[in-house]
Amino acid sequence: MLRTAVVALGGNAFTREHQSGTYEEMASNAHAMAAAVHGLRQAGWRVVVVHGNGPQVGNLAIQQDAGEPLVPGLPLFALGSMTQGMLGSLFCLALREVCGDDSPDVVAVVTHMRVDARDPAFDHPTKPIGPFFSAAAAQELAQAKGWQVVEDAGRGYRRVVPSPAPVEIVEARGITRLLDEGFVVVAAGGGGIPVTDHNGRLAGVEAVIDKDLAAALLAVDIGAHALVLVTGVDAVMLDFGTPRQRAITTASTADMRQHLLDGQFPEGSMAPKVRACLEFLDAGGGCAVITCPELAPSVLAGHSTAGTRIVSTLASQGAA
Numbered sequence: 371m372l373r374t375a376v377v378a379l380g381g382n383a384f385t386r387e388h389q390s391g392t393y394e395e396m397a398s399n400a401h402a403m404a405a406a407v408h409g410l411r412q413a414g415w416r417v418v419v420v421h422g423n424g425p426q427v428g429n430l431a432i433q434q435d436a437g438e439p440l441v442p443g444l445p446l447f448a449l450g451s452m453t454q455g456m457l458g459s460l461f462c463l464a465l466r467e468v469c470g471d472d473s474p475d476v477v478a479v480v481t482h483m484r485v486d487a488r489d490p491a492f493d494h495p496t497k498p499i500g501p502f503f504s505a506a507a508a509q510e511l512a513q514a515k516g517w518q519v520v521e522d523a524g525r526g527y528r529r530v531v532p533s534p535a536p537v538e539i540v541e542a543r544g545i546t547r548l549l550d551e552g553f554v555v556v557a558a559g560g561g562g563i564p565v566t567d568h569n570g571r572l573a574g575v576e577a578v579i580d581k582d583l584a585a586a587l588l589a590v591d592i593g594a595h596a597l598v599l600v601t602g603v604d605a606v607m608l609d610f611g612t613p614r615q616r617a618i619t620t621a622s623t624a625d626m627r628q629h630l631l632d633g634q635f636p637e638g639s640m641a642p643k644v645r646a647c648l649e650f651l652d653a654g655g656g657c658a659v660i661t662c663p664e665l666a667p668s669v670l671a672g673h674s675t676a677g678t679r680i681v682s683t684l685a686s687q688g689a690a
């Protein structure tokens with residue numbers, strides 16, 4: 371039986387830091403990510419794709435503001451569902467094109483994610499969305515629009531919104547059925563549309579869920595062997611952004627937990643990725659990888675000295 375890899379594609383890999391967010395840019399970047407997924411399938415993996423939406427959902431929120439009062443702005447969770455449709459479509463088209471005659475059946479599932487209405491994250495926004503701004507422009511926008519802004523991993527300042535922990539994938543059964551039928555499934559895009567129980571029904575809430583944590587939850591739910599987090603850097607670095615910066619190539623969960631405690635990884639970028647890997651491996655996952663699209667297949671196979679490959683401490687000691 372084929373082993374399953376859940377592959378999470380960064381929203382910042384669809385729209386790169388220096389890009390403005392045009393459709394053509396996203397389509398071209400989607401190709402590189404589709405090629406990575408194609409490589410994994412050729413290596414014998416069954417693949418589920420989760421994509422991010424930070425840049426795109428933030429851009430859409432700015433477009434909503436600009437449309438007022440002619441057209442009413444929509445809530446953030448509705449914008450999340452819109453990005454699921456757009457990026458799901460982009461990725462499915464790119465995968466078909468990259469695979470050519472070898473194209474798999476690929477479907478994108480509109481996915482809702484249950485979160486806890488009492489999650490303290492609602493009072494402490496950490497999820498960066500939209501474009502990067504200079505400090506001065508960010509301050510001005512924060513004043514004018516009531517945004518909270520933070521510095522994002524040395525790349526500039528961005529708006530931040532609440533990012534509660536993903537609790538339950540509402541469409542989990544459907545996703546599993548499609549996988550069992552042999553589809554490449556795109557699911558939980560943008561971390562999933564955040565919903566809570568409200569008077570006996572599910573209702574959207576103002577948040578953007580971290581797609582790496584959503585991917586880890588999905589990977590555990592479906593019993594995946596590997597979690598592959600595809601982003602804009604080859605590897606996780608220690609002392610990132612300093613002259614002492616160096617890549618982590620292989621690590622145990624104990625090593626990564628210690629680096630997290632030491633404050634090596636910023637919130638809103640690398641910290642949730644590392645946490646997602648730890649959650650997956652602690653729940654029995656086989657291997658977690660953080661790397662760029664081009665290296666993903668070889669890092670997962672253990673054939674590359676670049677990229678970051680994490681296994682549970684027990685497995686690294688040969689006990690599992």
Ligand SMILES: Nc1ncnc2c1ncn2[C@@H]1O[C@H](COP(=O)(O)OP(=O)(O)O)[C@@H](O)[C@H]1O
Nearest residue numbers: 380381382383523601602603606607610639640
């Ligand atoms: N310790 C670190 N090692 C590598 N990259 C880091 C580190 N800390 C922060 N980063 C930044 O985090 C980015 C990945 O986070 P982000 O762009 O939010 O992810 P995504 O690709 O999922 O959208 C990297 O491209 C890099 O700029």
Ligand SMILES: NC(=O)OP(=O)(O)O
Nearest residue numbers: 381422423424560581
């Ligand atoms: N929703 C989410 O995690 O998006 P990014 O990957 O773009 O940050």
